[in-house]
Amino acid sequence: MGLFSRNKTVFVDSDILVIGGGMAGCGATYESRYWGRDKKVIVVEKANIERSGAVAQGLYAINCYMGMQWDENQPEDHVRYARNDLMGLVREDLGYDIARHVDSTVHKFEEWGLPIMKDPETGRYQREGQWQIMIHGESYKPIVAEAARKAATEVYNRIMVTHLLMDKTKPNRVAGAVGFNVRSGEFYVFRAKAVIVAAGGASHIFKPRAVGEGMGRTWYAPWSSASAYALPILTGAKMTQMENRIVLTRFKDGYGPVGAYFLHLKTYTENAYGDEYETTWYEHTKELVGDYIDRHPVPTCLRNHAFLEEVKAGRGPIRMVTKEVFQDPHKETIGWENFLGMTIGQAVVWASQNIDPKHTNPELTTSEPYVMGSHATCSGAWASGPEDYAPDEYQWGYNRMMTVDGLFGAGDTIGGTAHKFSSGSFTEGRIAGKAAVNYVNDLGTEQPEVREAEYEGLKTVVFQPMENYEVGRNEIVAGTVSPSYMLPIHGLQRLEKIMDEYVGGISAHYTTNEPLLTRGLELLNMLKEDLAHLGAEDLHQLQRAWELHHRVTASECVTQHTMFRTETRWPGYYYRADHPKLDDTDWHCFTLSQYDRESGAWELEKAPVYHIVD
Numbered sequence: 087m088g089l090f091s092r093n094k095t096v097f098v099d100s101d102i103l104v105i106g107g108g109m110a111g112c113g114a115t116y117e118s119r120y121w122g123r124d125k126k127v128i129v130v131e132k133a134n135i136e137r138s139g140a141v142a143q144g145l146y147a148i149n150c151y152m153g154m155q156w157d158e159n160q161p162e163d164h165v166r167y168a169r170n171d172l173m174g175l176v177r178e179d180l181g182y183d184i185a186r187h188v189d190s191t192v193h194k195f196e197e198w199g200l201p202i203m204k205d206p207e208t209g210r211y212q213r214e215g216q217w218q219i220m221i222h223g224e225s226y227k228p229i230v231a232e233a234a235r236k237a238a239t240e241v242y243n244r245i246m247v248t249h250l251l252m253d254k255t256k257p258n259r260v261a262g263a264v265g266f267n268v269r270s271g272e273f274y275v276f277r278a279k280a281v282i283v284a285a286g287g288a289s290h291i292f293k294p295r296a297v298g299e300g301m302g303r304t305w306y307a308p309w310s311s312a313s314a315y316a317l318p319i320l321t322g323a324k325m326t327q328m329e330n331r332i333v334l335t336r337f338k339d340g341y342g343p344v345g346a347y348f349l350h351l352k353t354y355t356e357n358a359y360g361d362e363y364e365t366t367w368y369e370h371t372k373e374l375v376g377d378y379i380d381r382h383p384v385p386t387c388l389r390n391h392a393f394l395e396e397v398k399a400g401r402g403p404i405r406m407v408t409k410e411v412f413q414d415p416h417k418e419t420i421g422w423e424n425f426l427g428m429t430i431g432q433a434v435v436w437a438s439q440n441i442d443p444k445h446t447n448p449e450l451t452t453s454e455p456y457v458m459g460s461h462a463t464c465s466g467a468w469a470s471g472p473e474d475y476a477p478d479e480y481q482w483g484y485n486r487m488m489t490v491d492g493l494f495g496a497g498d499t500i501g502g503t504a505h506k507f508s509s510g511s512f513t514e515g516r517i518a519g520k521a522a523v524n525y526v527n528d529l530g531t532e533q534p535e536v537r538e539a540e541y542e543g544l545k546t547v548v549f550q551p552m553e554n555y556e557v558g559r560n561e562i563v564a565g566t567v568s569p570s571y572m573l574p575i576h577g578l579q580r581l582e583k584i585m586d587e588y589v590g591g592i593s594a595h596y597t598t599n600e601p602l603l604t605r606g607l608e609l610l611n612m613l614k615e616d617l618a619h620l621g622a623e624d625l626h627q628l629q630r631a632w633e634l635h636h637r638v639t640a641s642e643c644v645t646q647h648t649m650f651r652t653e654t655r656w657p658g659y660y661y662r663a664d665h666p667k668l669d670d671t672d673w674h675c676f677t678l679s680q681y682d683r684e685s686g687a688w689e690l691e692k693a694p695v696y697h698i699v700d
């Protein structure tokens with residue numbers, strides 16, 4: 087028995103366990119209560135749901151709203167839009183399901199107190215673009231969290247979930263989860279009839295542009311640590327499109343968003359010499375991807391591609407032309423306010439670098455890659471679709487249930503459904519919550535049970551990094567480097583370097599090939615071996631240690647998928663230099679992976695893409 091196995095164990099029973107209280111988790115909690123008045127609904131969150139997740143510091147726009155009440159868009163239109171942006175590959179059944187319900191979610195947000203800007207002439211919500219509406223969103227997350235708090239039986243904040251628990255009798259059925267309180271060190275065993283994973287996306291798996299002291303400044307939230315992927319992967323749940331990482335064009339050094347600038351302020355970009363450059367790359371891009379370059383709007387990855395090629399040709403930096411539009415005081419205010427509600431750091435960067443966008447066109451850059459399922463890419467778990475809309479092949483159980491019984495997901499967790507954003511993630515949480523209640527109702531007396539040996543074994547494993555530190559620190563004679571353990575930050579930097587250099591990060595110009603991926607996997611395996619020797623000096627570092635574990639698992643999955651898809655489907659997100667062209671004959675399909683916990687082997691396969699909407 088290890089030193090820290092003596093930490094108290096707390097048992098919590100529930101009907102529905104929601105892991106992660108971000109947008110999707112709050113939606114899942116709210117809806118589980120609506121359909122399951124008598125159910126015990128528990129939320130477990132590693133931070134505090136009041137200000138947790140990717141929406142923590144607020145947003146300036148809700149990026150997914152149809153406006154069906156004014157006949158602005160229909161759900162089918164959104165499916166077409168997302169399909170086009172993802173170069174043909176989305177789960178149309180899941181996307182349609184979100185789009186048909188998302189407006190009601192946004193109306194609830196307004197009812198709960200979220201200020202949504204109105205067009206003074208029409209009285210409708212102020213549009214930023216075809217899908218986006220503008221909000222005064224600094225308090226977006228606390229408003230949404232209040233609804234979840236009131237709906238939940240109990241919210242357990244400051245508990246990081248490290249592993250899922252499986253059922254004693256049915257090996258492919260989930261039975262709960264374990265984790266630890268990051269403040270008190272108590273070990274938690276959550277027993278549940280259904281589990282909804284809503285633990286956000288993955289930043290910091292590729293080396294960020296901001297390093298050293300600035301490494302906490304990434305575009306996607308630095309606390310999005312891939313638990314949404316690692317937890318299901320380790321149970322054997324199938325994952326999809328994990329190669330489909332996202333790279334974003336953002337204002338340099340602060341990762342400030344460009345959506346309001348392009349869509350609302352109508353600013354545009356130019357190269358270092360003041361020239362338009364996208365048309366320069368038209369023929370070249372057409373050779374790579376064919377007609378996809380002629381689609382409207384031009385898919386996000388292809389716009390990145392022109393940017394990257396122009397920079398490679400030595401005509402960078404690319405700048406956003408703000409000087410013209412900022413002469414209008416109203417638009418100037420909007421330009422600044424856009425950061426104040428969402429990315430205040432960008433305003434600080436500009437102030438510190440003497441950039442006044444009224445007089446200087448600010449530089450743009452492309453970010454390091456992120457893995458996520460709710461923004462303009464769709465990595466995540468392979469989920470069963472809605473029964474009234476999904477083709478047979480996409481239906482094996484309850485809506486949003488993964489390939490593991492009783493295990494549901496929403497938001498960044500679920501793959502194949504890009505462009506759901508904050509409102510769509512909450513909506514998908516609602517869909518998963520309703521389905522989970524049905525699942526629990528149908529269970530009857532045949533309910534999952536956890537194994538004592540499993541959670542007791544995990545207790546030792548979870549606290550092992552503290553034990554490693556406690557014992558190993560005696561060998562240190564100077565500094566912090568121990569011969570027998572590795573600190574989480576060192577492991578993280580090693581992971582980021584491997585992913586960056588071998589799997590298509592910034593320093594490889596987003597480019598990889600089979601030999602690089604093969605070596606990357608070898609190095610990831612060596613890193614995995616060393617994770618058993620992580621050392622954590624306190625509970626905070628223990629959390630970092632488990633975040634690293636989750637990031638490494640997700641990274642391995644990303645690398646396997648990138649190896650499997652022998653084409654370059656999304657130039658601008660990443661390039662397979664050995665297969666530089668889009669190949670619709672062989673690869674107009676989803677990629678699926680499954681990890682075998684016992685053998686450590688991955689199995690990859692293709693799944694068909696069904697086009698349901700014309």
Ligand SMILES: Cc1cc2nc3c(=O)[nH]c(=O)nc-3n(C[C@H](O)[C@H](O)[C@H](O)COP(=O)(O)OP(=O)(O)OC[C@H]3O[C@@H](n4cnc5c(N)ncnc54)[C@H](O)[C@@H]3O)c2cc1C
Binds near residue numbers: 111131285496
């Ligand atoms: C910079 C940025 C700008 C964006 N701009 C917009 C925008 O303008 N409009 C828009 O609509 N959307 C925007 N989005 C997208 C939106 O934020 C996401 O789509 C949405 O938050 C995804 O919801 P989620 O619940 O999947 O993840 P999150 O909201 O990130 O929630 C995940 C939760 O899980 C918790 N968690 C993670 N791991 C664990 C664990 N192991 N144990 C317990 N808890 C855990 C996290 O702390 C977090 O609370 C933006 C995102 C970012 C990062």
